[in-house]
Amino acid sequence: MKEQNYSNHRQYVFGFHIITGLLVIAFLGGAITNLIHAPENDIYDAWLILLAGIIFISMFWYLRAFALRAQDRAIRAEEHLRYFLLTGKKIDPKVTMGQIIALRFADDDEFPVLVQKAADDHLSADGIKKLIKNWRGDHHRA
Numbered sequence: 544m545k546e547q548n549y550s551n552h553r554q555y556v557f558g559f560h561i562i563t564g565l566l567v568i569a570f571l572g573g574a575i576t577n578l579i580h581a582p583e584n585d586i587y588d589a590w591l592i593l594l595a596g597i598i599f600i601s602m603f604w605y606l607r608a609f610a611l612r613a614q615d616r617a618i619r620a621e622e623h624l625r626y627f628l629l630t631g632k633k634i635d636p637k638v639t640m641g642q643i644i645a646l647r648f649a650d651d652d653e654f655p656v657l658v659q660k661a662a663d664d665h666l667s668a669d670g671i672k673k674l675i676k677n678w679r680g681d682h683h684r685a
Contacts, residue, residue, distance in 0.1 A: 547680030549672050552648065554684055559607075567603045571596035614684065619643050630655050635662040645671040650679045 555561070574589075574596035581589035622643050626634045629651055634643070635658070642661040645668035649657050653675060661671055 546678075547648075547682065548678045549675070552672075552678075552681070564603065567596075567599045571600055615640060615644060618647055622647055625651070626655065626658055634658055637662040637665075641668040642666065642671060644668060647681055648672060648679055649675045650677040653677060 571593075574593040578586075578589040578593050619640060623634055626632070638646075638658060638661050646654060646657055646661065649671075657671060657674060660666060660674070666674070
């Protein structure tokens with residue numbers, strides 16, 4: 544696998560993010576056009592097609608959001624356990640979910656120090672990622 548770092552850690556799945564996204568938007572655009580130009584006797588069908596487009600947009604958004612939410616919970620549990628194993632203490636409750644997700648990229652030597660810095664300095668997730676010197680790749684993110 545390609546070594547991960549700050550500049551290449553974001554993952555986009557071309558088929559989902561680009562192709563499917565564009566197709567769903569095109570479907571919705573076509574549904575709106577169909578509704579605008581539908582003859583009086585086909586208006587019900589045009590509304591149903593528009594409703595299907597709205598459902599597709601909603602599904603496109605929430606399928607991704609639900610998968611990421613479940614994965615974020617797993618990351619939180621993993622990083623809490625890792626911090627406890629390294630320090631014998633719980634992570635400061637001031638550390639936010641976004642910070643924990645960013646901290647997963649830090650290796651074990653940097654991790655406890657960055658956790659404390661994140662809590663004390665209210666670092667953004669991006670700020671945390673930029674401070675990591677020894678990047679630990681996450682090749683399993685959905």
